[in-house]
Amino acid sequence: MNERNERIFGVSCTFRRPSDVYRAAEEVRDAGWTRWDVHTPYPIHGLDQAMGLPRSSLPRLTLLGGVTGFIIGCLLTWYMNSYDYPLIVGGKPFWSVIYPFPVLYECTILFAAFGTFFGQFVFNRLPRHHHPLFDLPQFARVSDDTFMVVLEARDPQFRLDDARGFLQSLGGQEITVIRD
Amino acid sequence: MTSLPSAHPVTSRWKAFLAVGVVALAVSWGFAAQGLSAHEHRPALSVLVGGLFWTSVLIGMLMLTMITRVFDAGWAPVIRRSWELALPGLPTVLALSVLPLALIPGFRHLLWEWTDAHHVLPSGHEVGHDPILQSKAWFLNGPFFLTRVVLYVVFFGVLVWALRRGSIAQDSDRTAGHTHRLHAVSAAGIPLSAVMLTMLAFDCLMALSYHWFSTMYGVWFFALSIRLALAVTVLVTYFLSRGGWLDGILNQAHRHVLGCLCLAFTVFWAYISFSQYFLIYTANIPEETFWYNIRELDPVTGAKNQWWGVSMYLIFGFFVLPFLALLFYRTKILAGRLASVAAVILVGGLVDLWFNAVPRQITTPGAPEGFTVTPFLSSGLALDLLAVIGFGALVVGLLLRGASRHETIPVHDPRILESIHYHE
Numbered sequence A: 001m002n003e004r005n006e007r008i009f010g011v012s013c014t015f016r017r018p019s020d021v022y023r024a025a026e027e028v029r030d031a032g033w034t035r036w037d038v039h040t041p042y043p044i045h046g047l048d049q050a051m052g053l054p055r056s057s058l059p060r061l062t063l064l065g066g067v068t069g070f071i072i073g074c075l076l077t078w079y080m081n082s083y084d085y086p087l088i089v090g091g092k093p094f095w096s097v098i099y100p101f102p103v104l105y106e107c108t109i110l111f112a113a114f115g116t117f118f119g120q121f122v123f124n125r126l127p128r129h130h131h132p133l134f135d136l137p138q139f140a141r142v143s144d145d146t147f148m149v150v151l152e153a154r155d156p157q158f159r160l161d162d163a164r165g166f167l168q169s170l171g172g173q174e175i176t177v178i179r180d
Numbered sequence B: 001m002t003s004l005p006s007a008h009p010v011t012s013r014w015k016a017f018l019a020v021g022v023v024a025l026a027v028s029w030g031f032a033a034q035g036l037s038a039h040e041h042r043p044a045l046s047v048l049v050g051g052l053f054w055t056s057v058l059i060g061m062l063m064l065t066m067i068t069r070v071f072d073a074g075w076a077p078v079i080r081r082s083w084e085l086a087l088p089g090l091p092t093v094l095a096l097s098v099l100p101l102a103l104i105p106g107f108r109h110l111l112w113e114w115t116d117a118h119h120v121l122p123s124g125h126e127v128g129h130d131p132i133l134q135s136k137a138w139f140l141n142g143p144f145f146l147t148r149v150v151l152y153v154v155f156f157g158v159l160v161w162a163l164r165r166g167s168i169a170q171d172s173d174r175t176a177g178h179t180h181r182l183h184a185v186s187a188a189g190i191p192l193s194a195v196m197l198t199m200l201a202f203d204c205l206m207a208l209s210y211h212w213f214s215t216m217y218g219v220w221f222f223a224l225s226i227r228l229a230l231a232v233t234v235l236v237t238y239f240l241s242r243g244g245w246l247d248g249i250l251n252q253a254h255r256h257v258l259g260c261l262c263l264a265f266t267v268f269w270a271y272i273s274f275s276q277y278f279l280i281y282t283a284n285i286p287e288e289t290f291w292y293n294i295r296e297l298d299p300v301t302g303a304k305n306q307w308w309g310v311s312m313y314l315i316f317g318f319f320v321l322p323f324l325a326l327l328f329y330r331t332k333i334l335a336g337r338l339a340s341v342a343a344v345i346l347v348g349g350l351v352d353l354w355f356n357a358v359p360r361q362i363t364t365p366g367a368p369e370g371f372t373v374t375p376f377l378s379s380g381l382a383l384d385l386l387a388v389i390g391f392g393a394l395v396v397g398l399l400l401r402g403a404s405r406h407e408t409i410p411v412h413d414p415r416i417l418e419s420i421h422y423h424e
Helices: A001-007 A016-031 A049-052 A058-084 A101-123 A137-142 A159-167 B009-037 B042-070 B077-086 B089-096 B097-101 B105-111 B132-135 B143-172 B177-204 B218-239 B251-283 B288-294 B306-327 B330-335 B335-357 B382-407 B416-420
Strands: A008-015 A034-037 A146-151 A173-180 B361-363 B370-374
Touching: A008 A137, A008 A159, A016 A034, A016 A049, A016 A146, A016 B105, A058 B097, A137 A146, A146 A159, A159 A173, A159 B288, B009 B042, B009 B105, B009 B382, B042 B077, B042 B089, B042 B097, B042 B143, B042 B177, B042 B335, B042 B382, B077 B097, B077 B143, B077 B251, B077 B382, B077 B416, B089 B097, B089 B105, B089 B143, B089 B382, B097 B105, B097 B143, B143 B177, B177 B218, B177 B251, B177 B416, B218 B251, B218 B335, B251 B288, B251 B306, B251 B330, B306 B330, B306 B335, B330 B335, B335 B382
Parallel strands: none
Antiparallel strands: A008 A146, A008 A173, A034 A146, B361 B370
C-alpha cells in the first residue's frame, strides 16, 4: 500500500452543481482533511469558509518587505549623501528623515511589492511546469461546467480505498485515481 | 421591513441631544461675544474650530454619499442612509458658525485680520497698505468673501436636500428612477463640491493667516474630511449595531470595508500633509516657511515651542499609530478594535484642526520680532471642546430626529439586499 501511495497523487471526483461541491467541501473539511483541493470554473463565494481555509499569510511577507525597503532606503541615502560623499544640497542636513523621504517611501513600496510578488511564488510553489491533474481528461471540463474535489495522497489520513469510498458517499461522480 | 422606524428607542433621544447642543453653543457664543468686547479672538476661534470640525465630518459624509452612489457601491446603502440623515447638519453647522462669524463685522475683523484695513501687522504697517494683500485683493475682498460664505451654506444646503429628498422618496414610491437621478446628481455634485470645499478651506482656515498659501490645502481638507467622516461612521455604526437600527444588519464585511477606507485615507492624509511640508521645506522661501516656523520654533529664542509637540503628535498619533493598527486584518473586522482606532482618528483630526487654525502671529509692539505666537495650551482648548461637543450634539440630534421620521435604511433601494448580504 505504501509503495503504491508513492506513485499516486490522489483521488478525484466531479460534481455537476456548485451547491453539491460546496456541501462536499464542508464534509471533507469536517472529516479533518488537510491536503486536498476544490477546482471550480468560477469563484464560489463562501467556498473558502466551506473548505476551512485560513487567511493567507502573504501579508506578513509584504510587511517584512516594506520594513526591509524602508531600512535599505535609509542606508542608501545615508551612505551616499552623508558618509561616502557628503554633499550640501539646499542648505539641508547631510542626512535627515525629511529630504530623502520620497526615496524611503518608494523603497518601502518597491520592496513590499517584491515581498508580495516573490512571496506568492514561494507560497504557490511556483514555477511549476506540470501537475498530475493535467493528465486527467475531465480536468479540462473544470474550466467549463464541472466542479472537482481532489483528495491528495500526502494527507496523513489518506488510504486509497477509504478515500474512494468517502468521495462516493459525498455523491461524487467519475471517481478517478491520479498517478503522480 | 414594515415596522416603523420609531420602534428604535434610540431615536427618541433626539430632543435631549438637540438641547445639549443648543445649550453648549449658547455658552460658546456667549464667550465669543465676551471676547469681542475684550478684543480677544480666541473664544470666537473656538466657535470656528468646533464648527469646522463638524463641517469637515459632514463634508466627508457628503462626498462618501456621492462617491458610493457614482460607483454603485454594493456595500453602501445600509450605511448611506445614516449619512443622509446626518447631512442636514452640514448647512446647519455652517449657518451657526462660519456664517455669523463672517457676517458680523466685529468677529470678522478679529478672526480674518485682512478684513480690517486698520489692523496693525507685526511689521508696524496697517493691513490696508499691505502690498501682499493688495495683490490678492481680487479674491480676498470683503464683498466676494461674504458672497462665498453665503454660497457655501446655500450650495451645500441645496445639494444635501436633493440627495436626501430623492433617497427618502424612494422608500414610499419604490421606483428605481431615484437611483438613476441621484447617480447623475452625484456625478455633478462631486466636482462642484470639490471646488466648494477647497474654497471653504482657503477662506476659513488658510485665510486666517493670509500671507501664506498652499495650493494643496483643499486636498488636505478633503483628506481630513473623509478620515473624520469615516471615523464618525465607524463609531456611529458601532453604537447603532448594538441596540440601534443597524442591530443585526451591520456585519463583518461592512466593518472590513470601512476599515480599509480608514487605512487608505490615513495614508492619503499623511501623503498630502507631508507633501505640503516637504515642498515648502525644500523650496525654503520665507513667505511660505514662516507658517511652519511659528508651528515649531519660538520666534525669539529659536527653541521648540508647544506646537512642535503638537506636530509630533500628528505624525505619531494621527498617522503612525492608526496606520500600523489598521494594517492588521483583525483590527478592521473586530468591532471594538475598529471603534478604538476610529476614536484615535477623531481626536487626531481635532488636533490637526488646532494645528492649522490656532497658531497665529499676534502683533506685540514690545516683542523683538514684533509678534508672539498663540500658545497651544490655553483655556481656549476647553472652549474648543465645548464647541465641538455643542455642534456634535446638534448633528447627532438631527440624525436621530431624521431617524425617528424616516426609514433608517433605504428599504427600496435596488441594492438594499446586496448591501445587507454583503460579504468579503
